[in-house]
Amino acid sequence: MALITLRQLLDHAAENSYGVPAFNINNMEQGLAIMEAAKTTGAPVILQASRGARKYAGDVMLRHMVEALCEMYPDNHVVMHQDHGNNDATCLSAIRHGFTSVMMDGSLEEDMKTPASYEYNVEITRRVTEAAHAVGASVEGELGVLGSLETGEAAAEDGSGAEGKLSHDQLLTDPDQAVEFVLATKCDALAIACGTSHGAYKFTRKPDGDILSMKTIQGIHEKLPNTHLVMHGSSSVPQYLQDLINAHGGHMPQTYGVPVEEIEHGIRMGVRKVNIDTDCRMAMTGQYRRIAQEKPEEFDPRKFNIPAMEELTKLCIDRFERFGTAGQAAKIRPISLDEMAHRYASGALAPRIAAAHAA
Numbered sequence: 095m096a097l098i099t100l101r102q103l104l105d106h107a108a109e110n111s112y113g114v115p116a117f118n119i120n121n122m123e124q125g126l127a128i129m130e131a132a133k134t135t136g137a138p139v140i141l142q143a144s145r146g147a148r149k150y151a152g153d154v155m156l157r158h159m160v161e162a163l164c165e166m167y168p169d170n171h172v173v174m175h176q177d178h179g180n181n182d183a184t185c186l187s188a189i190r191h192g193f194t195s196v197m198m199d200g201s202l203e204e205d206m207k208t209p210a211s212y213e214y215n216v217e218i219t220r221r222v223t224e225a226a227h228a229v230g231a232s233v234e235g236e237l238g239v240l241g242s243l244e245t246g247e248a249a250a251e252d253g254s255g256a257e258g259k260l261s262h263d264q265l266l267t268d269p270d271q272a273v274e275f276v277l278a279t280k281c282d283a284l285a286i287a288c289g290t291s292h293g294a295y296k297f298t299r300k301p302d303g304d305i306l307s308m309k310t311i312q313g314i315h316e317k318l319p320n321t322h323l324v325m326h327g328s329s330s331v332p333q334y335l336q337d338l339i340n341a342h343g344g345h346m347p348q349t350y351g352v353p354v355e356e357i358e359h360g361i362r363m364g365v366r367k368v369n370i371d372t373d374c375r376m377a378m379t380g381q382y383r384r385i386a387q388e389k390p391e392e393f394d395p396r397k398f399n400i401p402a403m404e405e406l407t408k409l410c411i412d413r414f415e416r417f418g419t420a421g422q423a424a425k426i427r428p429i430s431l432d433e434m435a436h437r438y439a440s441g442a443l444a445p446r447i448a449a450a451h452a453a
């Protein structure tokens with residue numbers, strides 16, 4: 095059993111200057127395909143389940159699936175993370191079901207549609223962090239609302255996403271407020287907003303600095319050099335997968351994601367966790383469509399799932415290699431949740447703010 099905490103993994107990533115993709119899972123096939131890529135590259139892994147994934151697969155199924163993956167791939171440490179928790183109950187029940195890390199997304203209210211006040215965000219994130227740390231689990235907070243700088247809107251097709259028009263102030267995390275937020279909440283990692291959004295339709299053109307604000311990340315990293323930053327909505331929406339889907343009966347209008355080189359740039363500026371779901375969905379769906387079209391006589395689901403898993407494994411290998419995660423698993427010695435709880439209680443894991451901002 096090689097489950098570790100997000101905090102342990104991201105501390106290691108920061109010390110060794112790499113990033114870790116966090117892949118969303120909902121079923122066994124995704125889990126196996128991601129772990130195969132981790133094994134091939136010797137990478138530690140972050141698996142994350144959304145509220146939708148927990149509803150789809152069930153908490154008991156997810157827990158045993160992750161346990162099984164840990165047993166099948168004993169050399170690849172796994173973080174099991176709640177993606178976009180909307181309240182205390184979501185986060186604490188995840189921990190009860192064996193998740194070693196949770197995201198308390200207080201950038202939105204409990205409905206995951208209404209942008210929340212700063213005060214609400216601080217209070218709920220602080221509360222969840224206190225409870226999670228008491229049992230050694232890690233917490234990711236979010237400051238700033240995900241959404242497009244082109245349209246001022248969040249992705250409509252996703253389960254969580256702000257409704258209505260968002261201002262640039264909401265869409266770009268303020269570095270000074272980020273310092274305040276980390277100090278007040280003691281969260282282990284901070285998701286920031288820089289113009290990315292969930293889903294496939296992030297940008298209408300290859301993004302430049304006007305619509306993907308890497309300088310926001312730089313500004314936050316300058317003030318919070320010791321805080322692990324998280325980029326959501328970080329699928330690259332690769333052209334080859336759009337083409338694969340569209341060549342086999344799909345109809346995805348031309349779109350652009352976050353170029354992998356921009357993520358590599360982010361990793362050099364303190365980004366440690368990179369959330370990727372859409373690319374994984376496209377990889378599998380592309381192959382499902384290809385098999386369905388090329389072999390209309392086929393009805394064995396395994397004949398669809400095997401190429402779909404291979405396509406996903408290929409994508410994950412690429413991200414593990416490009417983010418520097420490859421080869422890192424062997425260097426990590428798991429720290430137990432109890433030991434993490436002890437370290438939090440001792441103050442050893444309290445936020446470290448750069449000297450100029452400590453006053």
Ligand SMILES: O=C(CO)COP(=O)(O)O
Pocket residue numbers: 118177178291292293294325326327328329330369370371372373
């Ligand atoms: O941020 C994500 C999950 O939290 C996923 O983002 P994508 O839709 O870009 O894959």
Ligand SMILES: O=C[C@H](O)COP(=O)(O)O
Pocket residue numbers: 118144145146147177178252253254292293371372
């Ligand atoms: O944050 C969004 C992830 O892509 C999860 O999406 P989901 O809620 O449809 O599972």
Ligand SMILES: [Zn+2]
Pocket residue numbers: 157158161
């Ligand atoms: Zn079990």
Ligand SMILES: [Zn+2]
Pocket residue numbers: 178292326327369
């Ligand atoms: Zn997200």
